[in-house]
Amino acid sequence: MTALLCVLGSPVLAKLPASPAAPTSLQQEGKVLYDNGRYAETVQVLQQEALQYRSQGDNLRLAATLSNLCLAYQQLGAWNDAKQAIAQSLNILGYPQQQIRGQAHPKLKVLAQSLDILGRLQLVTGQPQEALVTWQDAQKVYSNIDDKNGVVRSRINQAEALRTQGFYRRAEKTLEDVSKILQSQPDSLEKTVGLRSLGDVLQVVGKLKDSQDALQQSLEIAQRLKSPAQIGASLFSLGNNATTQQQTQQAIEFYQKTVQVSPSPLTKVQAQLNQLTLLIENQQLAQAQTLIPLIQPQLDTLPLTRSAIYARINFAHSLGKLTLSGVEALGGQTLTPSSSTQLLTTAVQQARDLGDKQSEAYALGSLGGLYEKAGQWSEAQNLTQQALLLAQASHAPEIAYRWQWQLGRLLKAKGDIKKAIAAYDSAVDTLQSLRSDLAAVTQDVQFSFRDSVEPVYRQSVELLLKEQQTQPNNKNLEKARQQIEALQLAELDNFFRQACLLGQKVLLDKVVDRDNPTAAILYPIILEGELQVIVKIPKQPLQHYTTKISQAEVEKIVGELRQNLVQPYAIKAFKTQSQQVYNWLIKPIEFQLQKSGVNTLVFIPDGALRNIPLSALYDGKQYLVEKYAIALSIGLQLQNPKPLARGRLNALTAGLTQPPLGYSQFSPLPAIKTELNLIAQAGISTTSLLDQQFTKQAWISKVNATRFNILHLATHGQFSSRADQTFILAANGPINVTDFDNMLRTRDEKKPEGVQLLVLSACQTAAGDNRAALGLAGAAFKAGARSTVASLWQIDDESTAQFVGAFYTQLKNANMSKAQALRLAQLQLLKHPNYSSPSFWSAYVLIGNWL
Incomplete structure (x- = not known):
């Protein structure tokens, strides 16, 4: 539903050089056809126009026409033809052989517009660095001819090329500069x-x-x-x-x-389609019902364009969802699968009439999806395979992965598990190649991470583990582990709207067999009808075990456990639920763990399991923390685990005892002064900001000027499944997680000493948010901290002060891992008569490097 109006949206035709004569009928016809999205016809007209200019020896107009021909070919997905057309155009214009400054003004205008078009071609065919250079050249040309609007357009395009490569700070800086330029311009x-x-x-x-x-x-x-x-x-x-x-x-x-204001029929219907999607997602079915008869007639009157075809397909998807809900159209007309089938069949034919392979791929695959729901596997497979070939040929990975996934589902339904696994592997590989682009998929393609990406990984893992049960193969377990880690990364990318973690992969066997022989790694994986756990015990091959339980039941029990955990009076109910989860995750392997000499359990938790402290799992007699140190990880491929350098522990601490004005929902934290004093008393060298000293600006200054390897923040904060609602509080307001990340990364670029440990001692995950812990883990990793200790909910600040003092005292011991230091600090609270309830000591979790 995102409408990009820069280069990724709808680039405009290069303007032909001014002429004393009126525009030819071909020029006018080509522009009208292109503006109406009739790209195949545009190509025919532009080819005639090019022949005319070639015969007249009018090279400048020929170059402009060839550039426009490239643009029309791009819209049709005819990439080789597009490359040939733009190469001919730029050769005529003397680019890059001739110096830009040495050319005449009309020639420069055509050159700049042709470079815009070349940059778009490079970006959509997977050459973002080349696109960046091209648009930088375009900016120079626009500057030379004093075309301020062209300069702005080039800068916005450059930001998109930078973003695609993962250079987010550079992209944002470019956009900030663009904003300043635009502010100084008059209205236009x-x-x-x-x-x-x-x-x-x-x-x-x-x-x-x-x-x-x-x-x-x-x-x-x-x-x-x-x-x-x-x-x-x-x-x-x-x-x-x-x-x-x-x-x-x-x-x-x-x-x-x-809809009320826009004169554009397409914009009106796109707005209504987006509104319909929202109403369906929010179960406002009566309101959705009233939109249906308004949309259909408008679709029938739209000119034949790609956007019109996509609108028809999206309407079919929405009707399909309403059909499942049993909704009837106005006038008593029942919505049936045939309503969607008719729309999609028309869309396929329109795409063929238009010669638009990408639209045809989207329509055919969607039609295949309808046959899949009807259980007509062979017809569905035939349509899906056709769609997949077209999507791949059209360089449309954001569509191709859907049909690879759909093909995998169909093959699974037909019982061909090996081919289904191969199809799922292809879908995951395509998703991995997209990474940062997932946030910016084609505007007309309906997209939801939870509906369209997450299930690909989960179903892939489910297939691999199903195959493992009938034909045991350690490679299947290894691949399943990799897929679930890839899902964790994809969730973080979606959280931050960028490919935020591009860490080196670390071989699991090396991590636990050679470097950390006292740690076992557990991957609990929540699937639709079962809970799977993959385990790596040092010196042993991967193994796994299964509990037959639905995803809904897992989420229900874990949710109730979390609610009871924070209520000291609900200890009995909590222990019952906690023992259930213990039986799922630990009981099948507890004897092997005891025999192996393992003292640390590292969990890569999935879904709702992220929101509970696994240290509080109960075996009927003891909590898990009484037997093992516990750590959490997003995935071992992110950072190579290394111990904390104990030679010199320097901490930058910041604390806020009173929340700032406007944040009265947060309570005072008077014990924070004690907490910060206890860190210093533990023998840690500290630089401290307290209360009104702890402003955002002062903190930035200290971050950049101070030597530290530990960052300790004793202040309220909230972690949500949305980055824009994840923050910590300073004296003058919130510091958002993205600002937080930028500050620390800027420091890391200037100073060799990275943040070894980040401690967030008074934060909490957003209540009722099943993915809030993702924000906590993501913030920690993206900020570059090797390890993070944080609280999943806010607790008594007196007990927090005691915990913090004990943790840092243990941390000074060179032979003590961070996970063991956390465990001993938790045990100290557990043995305290006032703080023995898990609601006090189990809130703290260690994320990342446990050594």
Whole structure:
């Protein structure tokens, strides 16, 4: 639902050089066809135009026409033809042989626009670095001819190329510079489009508030210019922004206003389709019902374009979801699978008429999905294989992975497990190649991480483990472990809206067999009908065991356990549920663990299991922490585990006893002064910021100026499954997790001493948020901390002070791992008469490097 209006959206045709003569009928016809999305016909007209200019020896107009031909070929997915056309154009223009400054102004104008088009071609065919260089050249040309709008467009495109390569800070810096340029310009159509493009890109990189501000400015300028088309486009983008922020009612209102204002039939129907999707997702089925008869007639009147075809396909998807809900259309007409089938069959034919292979791939695969739901496996497989071939040929991995996944499901349904595993492997490989692009998939393709990405990994693991039961093979277990770690990474990418962790892979056997022979690694994996656990015990091959229990039941028990855990009076109910989870995860392997000499358990927890402290699992007599040190990890491929360098422990500490104005939901923390004093008393060299000293600006200054390998923050904070709602509090307001990450990474670039340990002693995961712990783990890893100790919920600050003092005292012992230091500090609280309840001592978790 994201509408990118920069280069990834709808680039415009290069303008032909000015001529005393009126534009030819071919020029006019080509522009009209292109603007209406009739790309195959555009190609035919441009080919005639190119022949005309070639015969006349008019090389400048020929170059512009060839560039436009490249653009039309791109829209059709004809990549080789597109490359040939742009190569001919740039050769005529003398690029890159001739110096840019030495050319005449009309030639430079055509060159700049041709470079825009080349950059787009390079980006969509997987050459982001080449695209960046091309757009940098385009910017130089636009600067030379004093085309400020062209400069802005090139900078926005460069930011997209940087983002695609993972250079997020450079991309954001570029966008900030663009924003400053736009602010100084007078109102114009170019300014409103530029700000909207900026807002759309900022949304993709996860800067939702900045995105909203830019889009609001774009809307206000469009309103002052009294341009209904631009007002509608900006309202639509604001609707998409509100959707991303999960502000459903606001998003719906923006979409409704878009329909009222926009003169564009396509924009109107896209807004209604997005509104329909939101209503269905939020179970507002009566309101969804009223939209259906409004959308269908509009689809039938849209000109034949890719966007119109995608709109038809998305409408079919929505109807399919409503059919499953048993909703009827107005007038008593029942929605049946045939309603969606008819829409998709039409979409396939329209795509063929248009010569658009990518649209055809999307429509055919979607039609295959309908046959899959009907249990018609052979027809579904035939359509899916056709769609997959077209998607791969059209360089559309964000569509191709869906049909690889669909093919895997179909092969599984037909009982061909080996081929199904191969299809799932291909889907996972394609997803891995996308990584950062998942946040910015084609705007017209309905996309939801939880519905469209997460199940690919889980179903792949389920197949591998099913195969393992009938034909044991250690390679299947190793691959299943890798897939579940890949899912953890994909979830983090989705959380931060960028491929945030590109760490080196570390061989599991090397980690535990040679370097850490006292640690066992456990991968609990929640699947639809069972809970699987893969275990690595030192010097032993991987093994796994299964509990037959539904995902819903696991989530119900774990959720109730978490609720009871924070209530000291509910200890009996908690112990019963905790023992259930112990029986799933530990009991089948407890004897082997005892025999192996293992003293540390490292969990890579999945789903709801992330939100409970596994140290509090109960075997009927003891808690797990009484037998083992416990650590959590997102995946061992992220960072090579190394011990804390104990020679000199330097801590930068910051604490806030009173929350700032406007945050009265957070209570005072008077014991924080004691907590920070106890760190110093434990023999740790400290630099401290307390209360009003602890402002965001002062903290940044200390982070950059101080030598430290431990960062200890004793302040309220909240971790959510959304990055924009994950923060810690300073005296002058919140520090968002993305700012937090930028500050520490900037420091790491300047100072060789990284953050070995991050301690967050008064934070909490958002109540009722099943993926909140993901924000906690992601913040820690993305900030570059090798290890993080944090609380899953806020607890009594007196007990926190005692815990912190004990933890740092143990940490000074050079022979003590961080996991063991945490365990001993927890045991000290457990033995305290006032703090023996798990609600006090089990809140603390160690994430990352446990050594």
